Amino acid sequence: MGACARYAALAQANNRERATLLKSVEPQESSATPAGPSRKFSVAPMMDWTDRHCRYFMRRLSRHALLYSEMVTTGALLHGDAERFLRHDDSEQPLALQLGGSDPRALAACAGMAERTGYREVNLNAGCPSDRVQNNMIGACLMAHPQLVAECVKAMRDAVGIDVTVKHRIGINGRESYGELCDFVGQVHEAGCRTFIVHARIAILEGLSPKENREIPPLRHEVAARLKQDFPELEIILNGGIKTLDECAAHLQCFDGVMLGREAYHNPYLLAEVDRRFFACATPPISRAQALAEMRPYVQRHLAEGGAMHHVTRHVLGLAQAFRGARRFRQLLSVDIHKCSDPLALLDQAIALLEGH
Numbered sequence: 001m002g003a004c005a006r007y008a009a010l011a012q013a014n015n016r017e018r019a020t021l022l023k024s025v026e027p028q029e030s031s032a033t034p035a036g037p038s039r040k041f042s043v044a045p046m047m048d049w050t051d052r053h054c055r056y057f058m059r060r061l062s063r064h065a066l067l068y069s070e071m072v073t074t075g076a077l078l079h080g081d082a083e084r085f086l087r088h089d090d091s092e093q094p095l096a097l098q099l100g101g102s103d104p105r106a107l108a109a110c111a112g113m114a115e116r117t118g119y120r121e122v123n124l125n126a127g128c129p130s131d132r133v134q135n136n137m138i139g140a141c142l143m144a145h146p147q148l149v150a151e152c153v154k155a156m157r158d159a160v161g162i163d164v165t166v167k168h169r170i171g172i173n174g175r176e177s178y179g180e181l182c183d184f185v186g187q188v189h190e191a192g193c194r195t196f197i198v199h200a201r202i203a204i205l206e207g208l209s210p211k212e213n214r215e216i217p218p219l220r221h222e223v224a225a226r227l228k229q230d231f232p233e234l235e236i237i238l239n240g241g242i243k244t245l246d247e248c249a250a251h252l253q254c255f256d257g258v259m260l261g262r263e264a265y266h267n268p269y270l271l272a273e274v275d276r277r278f279f280a281c282a283t284p285p286i287s288r289a290q291a292l293a294e295m296r297p298y299v300q301r302h303l304a305e306g307g308a309m310h311h312v313t314r315h316v317l318g319l320a321q322a323f324r325g326a327r328r329f330r331q332l333l334s335v336d337i338h339k340c341s342d343p344l345a346l347l348d349q350a351i352a353l354l355e356g357h
């Protein structure tokens with residue numbers, strides 16, 4: 001069944017069918033695990049940023065970077081508009097869905113939904129410090145409960161054949177020691193997780209906003225490196241503060257993969273070199289203008305469905321940086337866009353400004 005048909009099936013499921021759907025993913029024997037996606041280079045899950053439009057755009061720039069969804073809570077998937085949260089275009093693949101939750105049965109059910117709708121990996125968020133999610137036992141607070149995370153991972157692994165991974169911090173305040181980090185990773189590993197995405201910064205669970213907690217306290221890549229040394233059999237992906245492909249190459253000497261968040265979003269054209277640099281791809285990188293031109297039919301479809309162009313183009317603003325016309329490009333797509341009657345003509349103007357850069 002193609003992705004579109006799967007969405008349609010999910011969308012049409014009534015409550016009873018949903019209940020059957022949930023039952024069908026109750027823990028069972030794992031099927032043989034197919035080869036998972038490469039995690040050598042990935043773009044981080046980012047709420048409000050890595051939505052389907054953003055991922056479609058990023059995929060124009062790199063065929064191989066693994067793209068993560070925004071975090072979706074189990075509550076939103078099981079009781080909300082699952083079709084909307086899971087929606088993606090087949091061409092966004094390889095794609096991972098990040099889940100927020102701590103109830104093993106609910107996570108198993110949602111992992112099943114991810115698998116059925118075509119995601120190649122399901123990731124559990126154990127790194128978000130926001131108190132909004134903490135109150136629901138979601139995110140970084142889970143690092144204080146390794147046994148529970150292990151149960152969650154086991155339930156998810158039992159339910160699906162796709163990879164189940166965990167994204168976490170190097171600790172949380174009050175539980176900052178390396179020993180406690182090893183205890184967390186060790187217990188979750190025993191439950192069957194072999195891929196850990198390590199945001200190499202302690203999460204502060206009170207007193208800092210999530211935004212502040214992406215800058216403070218300082219990054220400690222060396223702690224993640226020690227983890228890789230002590231657990232060589234695990235796939236350890238480094239995340240936090242990586243800004244250039246040269247830095248990625250250096251980290252790949254030690255780690256199995258790198259994950260970029262803010263830099264990939266603010267400076268997306270860096271993705272255009274990723275395939276050549278890390279995936280031995282011989283095709284020359286796409287130009288900025290071509291990447292945006294490839295978005296035109298997509299924008300057209302979105303408009304035809306009743307959407308607004310800025311839903312899509314807000315994610316492309318970083319394409320133009322430090323060259324003549326860059327400021328005009330951003331003005332077109334962030335200011336003029338809200339008062340124009342012919343969005344596609346405006347998009348054509350924006351594409352023209354990228355020509356030759």
Ligand SMILES: Cc1cc2nc3c(=O)[nH]c(=O)nc-3n(C[C@H](O)[C@H](O)[C@H](O)COP(=O)(O)O)c2cc1C
Nearest residue numbers: 044045046047070071125199240241242260261262
């Ligand atoms: C706007 C924004 C939203 C984020 N949302 C999530 C999220 O939903 N799940 C998650 O695990 N991390 C989230 N993060 C954290 C990133 O995934 C990443 O761990 C963090 O930004 C550090 O990587 P970087 O220094 O490369 O940006 C978010 C970060 C930003 C900037």
